[in-house]
Amino acid sequence: MSLPSGFPLLDRLGASLSPNVDPKEIVSKWFSAFAKTMGTDNVEGLISLFIPESYWPDVLALTWDFPTFIGSDKTEHFLEDRLLSSKPNAFKLRDEYLELQQPYPDLVWIRFLFDFEVGDVGKASGVGRLVPQEKDGAKRDSKMDHGFWSARRQQDVAFEAKEPSVLIIRAGQGGLAVAARLNMLDVPTLIVEMNPRVGDNWRNRYKALCLHDPVWYDQLPYFPFPSNWPTFSSADKASSPLIAGWLEYYAEAMELNVWTSCEVTTAIRYEASSTWTVTVKYSSDGRERTFSKIKHLVFATGFNGSQPNIPTYPGTDSFKGQIIHSSQYKMASDFVGKKVVVIGACTSAHDITADVYKAGVALYSENGPSIEVADRISASFPNAFSVHGFAQRTTDMIAGLDKSVALNHNATHSRLDAPSHTRDLLDGLSKRGFRVNKGIQGTGAMVLYLATGSGYYLDTGASQLIIDGKIKLKSDSLIQSFTETGLEFEDRSDISADVVVYATGYGSARSVIRKVCGDDIGNKCIDVWGFNAEGEMGGSWRDMGVPGLWQLFYGSITFQVFGPSNQSNGRKLFLARDAP
Numbered sequence: 001m002s003l004p005s006g007f008p009l010l011d012r013l014g015a016s017l018s019p020n021v022d023p024k025e026i027v028s029k030w031f032s033a034f035a036k037t038m039g040t041d042n043v044e045g046l047i048s049l050f051i052p053e054s055y056w057p058d059v060l061a062l063t064w065d066f067p068t069f070i071g072s073d074k075t076e077h078f079l080e081d082r083l084l085s086s087k088p089n090a091f092k093l094r095d096e097y098l099e100l101q102q103p104y105p106d107l108v109w110i111r112f113l114f115d116f117e118v119g120d121v122g123k124a125s126g127v128g129r130l131v132p133q134e135k136d137g138a139k140r141d142s143k144m145d146h147g148f149w150s151a152r153r154q155q156d157v158a159f160e161a162k163e164p165s166v167l168i169i170r171a172g173q174g175g176l177a178v179a180a181r182l183n184m185l186d187v188p189t190l191i192v193e194m195n196p197r198v199g200d201n202w203r204n205r206y207k208a209l210c211l212h213d214p215v216w217y218d219q220l221p222y223f224p225f226p227s228n229w230p231t232f233s234s235a236d237k238a239s240s241p242l243i244a245g246w247l248e249y250y251a252e253a254m255e256l257n258v259w260t261s262c263e264v265t266t267a268i269r270y271e272a273s274s275t276w277t278v279t280v281k282y283s284s285d286g287r288e289r290t291f292s293k294i295k296h297l298v299f300a301t302g303f304n305g306s307q308p309n310i311p312t313y314p315g316t317d318s319f320k321g322q323i324i325h326s327s328q329y330k331m332a333s334d335f336v337g338k339k340v341v342v343i344g345a346c347t348s349a350h351d352i353t354a355d356v357y358k359a360g361v362a363l364y365s366e367n368g369p370s371i372e373v374a375d376r377i378s379a380s381f382p383n384a385f386s387v388h389g390f391a392q393r394t395t396d397m398i399a400g401l402d403k404s405v406a407l408n409h410n411a412t413h414s415r416l417d418a419p420s421h422t423r424d425l426l427d428g429l430s431k432r433g434f435r436v437n438k439g440i441q442g443t444g445a446m447v448l449y450l451a452t453g454s455g456y457y458l459d460t461g462a463s464q465l466i467i468d469g470k471i472k473l474k475s476d477s478l479i480q481s482f483t484e485t486g487l488e489f490e491d492r493s494d495i496s497a498d499v500v501v502y503a504t505g506y507g508s509a510r511s512v513i514r515k516v517c518g519d520d521i522g523n524k525c526i527d528v529w530g531f532n533a534e535g536e537m538g539g540s541w542r543d544m545g546v547p548g549l550w551q552l553f554y555g556s557i558t559f560q561v562f563g564p565s566n567q568s569n570g571r572k573l574f575l576a577r578d579a580p
Helices: 023-038 043-047 072-086 149-158 173-184 242-253 347-358 371-379 383-408 421-431 444-452 462-467 509-517 519-524
Strands: 055-057 068-070 088-104 107-118 122-130 166-169 189-192 262-270 275-282 288-294 296-299 322-325 340-343 364-366 479-482 486-489 494-496 499-502 549-551 572-574
Touching: 023 043, 023 088, 023 107, 023 122, 043 072, 068 072, 068 383, 166 173, 166 288, 173 189, 173 242, 189 262, 262 509, 275 296, 296 509, 340 347, 347 462, 383 444, 421 462, 509 519, 509 549
Parallel strands: 166 189, 166 296, 296 549, 322 499, 340 499
Antiparallel strands: 055 068, 088 107, 107 122, 262 275, 275 288, 364 572, 479 486, 486 494
16 A cells, blocks of 8 residues: 555655755754744634645644544634634744654655743644655652651541542553642542552553553653562562552652552533533442532543453353453463363463463664654654555565565665564464464554454464464354364354353453443443544543543553653663554
8 A cells, every 4th residue: 555646755756865965954954944924813824834645643732632633624614713812832942852864765854853932831743744745850849758657648648638639440550640640730630449459451461461561661650660670570470460569659658649459330411511420339338429510520440441342142041151351361281181262362361362372272763852852853753644545665675674684684784684484483483374364454463463362472482383283273264153172163163162261351441331320421422442534543532522521542551651761771672662
């Protein structure tokens, strides 16, 4: 799939990249005109600085939302509506991040960063990419505390004298990160967690669970992992759960207000007062506490709501073995001597099958920009542009590198060198009957993740076990029903099983919202996750269609750190980042 027909590629322009290009001079001239025009009502003059196929993602600055305006017509309407009222001013170019980049031989741009202010609301930053054209610390408490801290914290957590302004449902990495941000802004915030301890959402997962994202990709706001933290964090490290323990410590160190062993049972919206009345129930004794002045209700329950998706098949009741969902799986030793069948083909399915077998039954850049800057650069890249051809090029390039590596044995220092085992892996899986693909419209795993949150696996060893036949695979027929001893398929074949594990993912985020807020509110909510018509993420982090209601997705820790100020020394940056 090629980029939009009007996009200025070098071959379309009949041009090549000159070695005499002065990026700073080009950007300075353009930026001077841009900054001057942004301070006026001259929308027509501003539009003349953009190509017709331009992309303008606005991350809160002028719209308090996350829209992307594609093309000069939509951008013009946006500016006519928001430019004068937003009053952008004080534009300043940041020379240290100005860089000429050439992602592909025919695609080149100059990337630059700048700072500005939005009226008297606050400070903002921007990222621009110029393409060629045809010629024509203030939060520290300085007071000494002589033994009063514990009593003060108990009062803060209890909310006896006042009500929280924000109530967050669940104390996973997402809920904790948002609460930490709000805490630094002096916004009274309460987190309600159904489990007995913070971190139990990880502590209760299967023992073999390990993050597939490296440590520098998984930081929490204000509080970086120590330098001896393992690259890939495990949910359980010996007898001490690593991630779970860190989250629990984070909540304490950041002085976050968390109620554990509690559950939000109902939330009622009152339009006249723009508030929520929220009832919280203690699981220990059934006591209830009702808040009537909640301004913002935040569902930090994941994009799928953490509700297991369990298919139904005829004959389930007749099966004499055990049926569980992957969320109930703990460790392979529970099934020693038994035959286990896992239904599914994504991450949990691979992890569990590999764990059962073994029990006998990233790419980063040194000296990259700080994560704060890297987040903004990444967030500025329009998803719509990726889907319109950029991501397909990347996917094809990776596949091409694997094919061509055999021809480059002598080019040991070439950037084109790549391990050929990836191509061998895909071929081996295909021969075994595993159905592989390049994602949606050939865009690879990242766009698939952003669109559906599933359908991929980052190999950590299970693929080779499938290729070697150590993990058996059946993909030639759909399941028809359970039998007393296993599963029967539509082609009349069958498999015997003692244990069946559904690695079939989870349900919809809106199912949790419906359960707490009712169907009327649930029907008003927009879809969570996936792309909207502008190519931006739906639901998460933005207006849900109901004032004061928010849904945050953090299935991966990576998605809660947009804009951290002190989480890295700036020397390492994982390059798979694709969305805020």
